[in-house]
Amino acid sequence: MTSNNVNIEAEGMPLTLGNLIRNKLCVLILHRKLLWENIQTFGSWLEYEAASIANNENQNTISINLDSNAVVESLRIGVKKYPHKLDRFQELWAFLKSIDIDNIKLDARLERNQIEDVVSFLYYYKHKIHKHNAGQNIRGVIRHLFNSHGVHLACTRTCIQNRTLQISYSYCTLQFSSVVHWFERRNRNFRDHRTLFHAAPRYALLAMILFASPSIIYAVVSYQFYLLLIITLTSALLFGLIYILFMVVGSIEYDNEEKAYNLTKTNKQLKQYTAQIQADIGRARLVQEKFLPNVANMPFKDRIDWASCFIPAVEVGGDYFDVKKTKEDRIAILFSDVCGHGMAAAFITAIIKTTFHTWAKRGELLEDLIRELNSNLYRLTPDDSFSAVFTALYDPSTGRLDYINGGHHPEPWLISGQKDRSICSFNKARNMILGITEDIDIITSHEVLNQGDIVLMASDGVIENQNVDGENYGIEQFENFLESRRDCSAEELVNSIVEEIELFSKDAKPGDDRTILAFRIKNVNQKIDSDLS
DSSP states (O other), X not given: OOHHHHHHHHHOEEOOHHHHHHHHHHHHHHTXXXXXXXXXXXXXXXXXXXXXXXXXXXXXXXXXXXXXXXXXXXXXXXXXEEOOOOGGGHHHHHHHHHTTOOEEEEETTOOHHHHHHHHHHHHXXXXXXXXXXXTOOXXXXXXXXXXXXXXXXXXXXEEEETTEXXXXXXXXXXXXXXXXXXXXXXXXXXXXXXXXXXXXXXXHHHXXXXXXXXXXXXXXXXXXXXXXXXXXXXXXXXHHHHHHHHHXXXXXXXXXXXXXXXXXXXXXXXXXXXXXXXXXXXXXXXHHHXXXXXXXXXXXXTTEXXXXXXXXXXXXXXXXXXXXEOTXXXXXXXXXXXXXXXHHXXXXXXXXXXXXXXXXXXXXXXXXXXXXXXXXXXXXXXXXXXXXXXXXXXXXXXXXXXXXXXXXXXXXXXXXXXXXXOOEEOOSOEEOOBTSXXXXXXXXXXXXXXXXXXXXXXXXXXXXXXXXTOOBOOHHHHHXXXXXXXXXXXXXXXXXXXXXXXXXXXXSOOOSXXXXXXXXXXXXXXXXXXGGO
């Protein structure tokens, strides 16, 4: 494969001089049409409004979908759908629809003049595009326009694929750059700005000699000494101009070299810091995974079926759950969601874990755990940090589950093993989020679990999971999904939830950690007394 082919694949087929001239003539023709005003204003919108949003969201593409009536159906920046006011460009949409364009995919780096040149190009070749769409074999630039490489126009790579107009930003070398490249080839020892400084007097003198020599000879031979004086002054001026030109270019090159050096040095440092941070975060991720209990080692597996899932939005997350057996042969359960993500949230989960394990060894009341958690979080975390915590104590011998909800949303669900009972949430012990104030009032409650019952805890990243259109999954839809899965085991339920939320979100980037803990009662040791219920 030749280097020329590589350039065509990367940047598209370059237009010939004739194509470029015809394109400029087409621009003059379009100036008298309403379409041109649409093209200009759309180019300005793209460069100054849409590109600004894309940069803020760290996105590279802007996509516009047209319906059958040449009306904008949707605007996406990246994969996210945005509201729009693009109907004002109706002439532009009508033109694109007339050449069978349904979708426009634009690079966020495009400028207004590039849009003007590309649309002018399409306008000039609209009849040939119609013929191509009708199935005729059109050679030349149109054939390249409709293949994956496209054409290289106005520093863009433009192509039409599957009724989608794709305009990508493509770096291109300017004519002035060609002069610099010629100079570099002529001066094999060209290394940096010093070559330009050294070349300044030589090239200035050479230009002066080439310009002045014939005139000086003529002036001397013809005894026109006043002409000789003028030629001498003009030659000196030419020498000075060329000398200054080389020195200015050399100064610019020197500045660019200094910037390039600093940029390269900074980039190298950033890569080193990034690698170090990524390594630290990777180790933190492993530590956090070690924090979570292993389902295979959960207590009372002969009576309880356990399942869990932990999918952080970033390398390390703020969700945490734990299960411990207490001295009284009860099961202590903790499910928490720390404000934020990343290392700060992971440190706070370490505080929660330590507090929970210390409390579980002492075997104190559930209220004591909440008070101790709140006190530690209030003392040891920043003012803008807080944690939502659901805690419970389950007695396998009686089926009684005591619980306290410290501001966790969504509230855990009880999926009854009896199909005639509806799914309900643990909503009788609502307390404030932990870590906000030094002292809190605590409300406790309890439920009685029977054989076949499932308790499901999920973080808000599950129910607030968004699709590419920015729509939340929502509690109502989630509860309907749970209703359809109430016959599943705990593991089957958790796996099906993960599949469901991934199917819903598709290409959307998760905005929050997704954590699930579920357990299903296999059997209860003895019947519980009526006074416990």
